[in-house]
Amino acid sequence: MGDSVGNKWSAGVGYGPVLSQTDLYLLNTELQLHPIMTGGNPGFHLMFNLVSGSTGGFNPNDRDQDVPFLQKDEPATLPRVQDLIIITESSPWCTIVHNDRGVTMGDVCSTVWKEYTENYVTEGEFNCLPPRLQEQVKRASSHNNSSGAAWNMYYHTPAPNRYKRVDWLRDKYYFDGLTKKDGYSLQRLGFKAPNIFVMSLTS
Numbered sequence: 001m002g003d004s005v006g007n008k009w010s011a012g013v014g015y016g017p018v019l020s021q022t023d024l025y026l027l028n029t030e031l032q033l034h035p036i037m038t039g040g041n042p043g044f045h046l047m048f049n050l051v052s053g054s055t056g057g058f059n060p061n062d063r064d065q066d067v068p069f070l071q072k073d074e075p076a077t078l079p080r081v082q083d084l085i086i087i088t089e090s091s092p093w094c095t096i097v098h099n100d101r102g103v104t105m106g107d108v109c110s111t112v113w114k115e116y117t118e119n120y121v122t123e124g125e126f127n128c129l130p131p132r133l134q135e136q137v138k139r140a141s142s143h144n145n146s147s148g149a150a151w152n153m154y155y156h157t158p159a160p161n162r163y164k165r166v167d168w169l170r171d172k173y174y175f176d177g178l179t180k181k182d183g184y185s186l187q188r189l190g191f192k193a194p195n196i197f198v199m200s201l202t203s
Helices: 003-009 021-027 105-117 123-127 131-147 149-155 182-189
Strands: 045-048 055-059 062-067 083-087 094-098 174-179 196-202
Touching: 045 105, 045 174, 083 105, 083 182, 094 105, 105 174, 182 196
Parallel strands: 083 196
Antiparallel strands: 045 055, 055 062, 083 094, 174 196
């Protein structure tokens, strides 16, 4: 990775103001996503698991070696912003990532993980799914609960017939990047903004 990229995205506060939601609308500033968030960093591919919350990565040119996610304190966007709004075509929910000092990549991962593992699918949401997908969510739930069985037992036992948002994702629970899709934002939210990004997921 060249120095220019390293310096531009370094963690820290000396990089101009952090834009609030109002600033963003008034300035209509286009945000540049960190290359790791778009999957466009040639030396590091983020492996973020929404079931376990674990983050790490690998070098696409040397896939055998795990690389720690040391860049998590770097800003997710430039200019830095207080709020990022994340939607995905894989689920009906909208995640707002907030940090007064500027949203970092670590904030994105921890907020998305909490949003999908601490919130349950409502009965109404579940009933909107066709029966085949309901079965897949049930299977994903028992798989996700058994893979984290020790952790679950220690903290809380899952209620019967209650599914977490992460179960809704079925087998696509790995983060695959953020992109800008204004058309989809308009369709989903009724408005577009520089800080709305669409999260793609993979299995």
